[in-house]
Amino acid sequence: TITILGLLFLVTTASCAATGQSQSQGGPPSAATPLSTVEVETPMGPVIGVQESKISIFKGLPYAKAPEGELRWKAPEPISTWNEPLDATSFGSSCIQITRPAPAPDPGPQSEDCLFLNVWAPNDLEEPAPVLVWIHGGAFVLGSSSFPFYDGKSFAESGVVFVSMNYRLGRFGFFAHPALHEETPVSNFAFLDQIAALEWVRDNISAFGGDPSNVTIGGESAGGVSVTHLLSAPQARGLFHKAIVQSGSGHRVEQHAWQARGRRAPSADLGIDWAKKNGLSGGAATPEALRSIPAKDVLGEKVWAGQPLRMGPYIDGVTVMADVASQFEKANQARVPMLIGATSYEASLAENVGTRPRQILNLLRPRLPQARTAYANAGQDLSDRELAYQAYGDATFVAPARYLARFMAKSGVPVWLYHFDVVPEAQRGSAKGTRHGGDIPYVFDLIDELPQLAEGVGPSDRSIAQNIHRAWVAFISNGDPNHQGLSNWALVDTESTPTLHVQAGGAETDLEFEAEIHDYFDDRFQRLRRLFPMPGE
Numbered sequence: 001t002i003t004i005l006g007l008l009f010l011v012t013t014a015s016c017a018a019t020g021q022s023q024s025q026g027g028p029p030s031a032a033t034p035l036s037t038v039e040v041e042t043p044m045g046p047v048i049g050v051q052e053s054k055i056s057i058f059k060g061l062p063y064a065k066a067p068e069g070e071l072r073w074k075a076p077e078p079i080s081t082w083n084e085p086l087d088a089t090s091f092g093s094s095c096i097q098i099t100r101p102a103p104a105p106d107p108g109p110q111s112e113d114c115l116f117l118n119v120w121a122p123n124d125l126e127e128p129a130p131v132l133v134w135i136h137g138g139a140f141v142l143g144s145s146s147f148p149f150y151d152g153k154s155f156a157e158s159g160v161v162f163v164s165m166n167y168r169l170g171r172f173g174f175f176a177h178p179a180l181h182e183e184t185p186v187s188n189f190a191f192l193d194q195i196a197a198l199e200w201v202r203d204n205i206s207a208f209g210g211d212p213s214n215v216t217i218g219g220e221s222a223g224g225v226s227v228t229h230l231l232s233a234p235q236a237r238g239l240f241h242k243a244i245v246q247s248g249s250g251h252r253v254e255q256h257a258w259q260a261r262g263r264r265a266p267s268a269d270l271g272i273d274w275a276k277k278n279g280l281s282g283g284a285a286t287p288e289a290l291r292s293i294p295a296k297d298v299l300g301e302k303v304w305a306g307q308p309l310r311m312g313p314y315i316d317g318v319t320v321m322a323d324v325a326s327q328f329e330k331a332n333q334a335r336v337p338m339l340i341g342a343t344s345y346e347a348s349l350a351e352n353v354g355t356r357p358r359q360i361l362n363l364l365r366p367r368l369p370q371a372r373t374a375y376a377n378a379g380q381d382l383s384d385r386e387l388a389y390q391a392y393g394d395a396t397f398v399a400p401a402r403y404l405a406r407f408m409a410k411s412g413v414p415v416w417l418y419h420f421d422v423v424p425e426a427q428r429g430s431a432k433g434t435r436h437g438g439d440i441p442y443v444f445d446l447i448d449e450l451p452q453l454a455e456g457v458g459p460s461d462r463s464i465a466q467n468i469h470r471a472w473v474a475f476i477s478n479g480d481p482n483h484q485g486l487s488n489w490a491l492v493d494t495e496s497t498p499t500l501h502v503q504a505g506g507a508e509t510d511l512e513f514e515a516e517i518h519d520y521f522d523d524r525f526q527r528l529r530r531l532f533p534m535p536g537e
Contacts, residue, residue: 037089042207045082050089051123055156058119058208059146060092063200064193066113067168072291072298073180073189076115076196092116094144095169096299107144112172112295117165117197118145120152121208128211130477133201133240134164135194137221137247137437140311141170154445158473161210163201167193167226171298174312176257177271179285187257187267187316191233194226195319198239216242216476220440224248225313225324228404231334232327233319242479244472245340246443247436250400251525254323257314259535267314274300315534322534325400325525328407335411337479339472340401341418341499345433346393357388364391367524374520391521393436398514399521402499405492415492416481418500419513422464426456428504445469460504468502 038051040058049058064076071077094107095114122129132155136143145164152162167173173190186192202212217240219227224245230236231243255267275285278293313320327333350360361384364371371391375382382390398419405417420439423431424447441447442465447457471481471489482489490498490509499513 035089039085040207042204043081044079044204046085047088048085049119054123055153056121056123056208057153057156058088058121059090060116061086061088061119062092062115063117063165064115064196066111067115067172067189067193068112068295070288070291072112072172073175073287075184075186075189075192091118091144091146092166094146095166096172096295097138097142097144097169098299100142105144105147105149107142108146114166114168115193115196116145117163117200118152119205119208120156120162121210122156122159122161125209128206128214129159129161129209130214131161131163131201131205131210131212131216132244132476133198133215133217134162135167135217135219135223135226136164137219137223138169140174140190140222140225140313143169143222149440149444149446149450151444151446151449153449154469155473155476158469160473160476161205161208163197163205163210165194165197167197170311171274171300172295174267174314175271176266176268176314176316177275177285177290178268179287179290180271181258181268183287184318185258185316186318187314188229188312188319190312191226191229191319192235194230195233195235195239198230198236202239213241214477215240216244218244218246218472218476219248220246220437221248225252228324228333229313229320231336231338232321232324232332234321235319237334240334240336242336242475243334243338244475245338245401245404246439247342247346247397248340248401249397250324250328250404251395251521252323252325252400253529253532254313254315254320256535257316261315261535262532264532323529325403325407325529326534328404328411331407331411333408333411335408335413337414337475338405338408339416339418339475339481340405340408341420342393342397342401343434343436343439344419344421345390345431345438346397346436347389347432348393348435349396350389350392355392357385360388360392364524367520371520374516377516378514389432394514394517395521395524397436399518400525402497402518403522403525406497409492409497410494414479416475416489416500417492417497418489418502419510420468420502422461422502422504424456424461425458425504439468441465442468443472464502464504464507467507 036051037048038056039048049056062079093109093111093114096110145166150164155162167190176187217227225248227243227245257267259266280289405415408415420434445465447465467485470483471486474483475481489500498509498511501510
């Protein structure tokens, strides 16, 4: 069953919903296709990538030691330098994860040895280029930087050095147990991975033409949630200078790793129960014994069963100090320019995991009539089924984006808010809206590169993709998404929350976009968070 937290605070599945296609992660180039290679001398050692006409691509660059054996459930450790050129022409292994049937994308080979990143860089730069570090989605239990819709080609062709990374997933990335607490209080190892990748960028990206003083972090779904936590993480301060949050939630009440939170047991209790199921209880559950459990048993759930899997983040007092909303409310986040938003049919997640409309409507009671009124006043005449799914998406992603934008603006930094409502031309009139992750092919300007999308796109899609991609590039470059083709995107301020409403007919700023609906879910969030006070409150 879906709990009240499951409705309002859980990011449930991968951003691979962006295309729904099945493609392998790629690999070494075919011997029949000669490639032009390029060698770059980095502080770690020489690397060999592939050179195209305008860009160079380097894949599978290690940014930390393999977090396996005695390094499992520890902070990532720096790798040693090398002297011989490193082959960086194919992706490294994806992190161990559950599998999903087609048409979900194939993550390819998986391993605990998965801390790799990839670089797409413009050729013939005259000055250091801005950098985008992209964090993939996947509910923190699946996903890979090698998925085809994260190809950084268009960004590099637009003058941006694009970096993507793998990070530990599931129980490998988020795990709390008292025995491990004696070594370190960290439970969000995935965030330490992301921070290590940002440190690698700081120290190495100049070799690829990137400017380490102009780094933007961005991500969608769990990647967007990661960005909001990195904004709040003390260890990440100074490693980036702008942030992009796509469908990253913000109305999340996180479980505490070590202490009860209201009626919610600490996640360490879950760790104890899991260890017992694997034959380790009491004094037998030493760090060494826990790390000796086979990787297949650590993974646990082998196949996506169509239900949400709750894995991190946890409040551990080290990487995650409190809920993201609380951090933003108290201005404890990094004060950097931010671009944030969501899509018009985030409810596709609820459909993907088999959530029934009745479950959602029950969770909205006793204030369901107020929800109906808010949608009706916004001109949305919805059936019960439509109301349930739309409420799911708005509560989980759309309203929280506005919430975080407001508090970031109160911190005195520039913030731009968007709502993306575009589907390929062939789907217009039949699609319910932009699915969760459906903005990614437009942002990456890949709509003609992804086969299942390319069949349905038309001239207006290409125009929208080029315009939105240029907006992201402008923001990454100089901290303002406005450009010659899009010059009316107003800033969020302390008095109003203008939203760039991106539709097939164009992008226009709406000063009060669905305000009553968002107010309803903000109020709902405040009521629910009181049920789960932080320890000591």
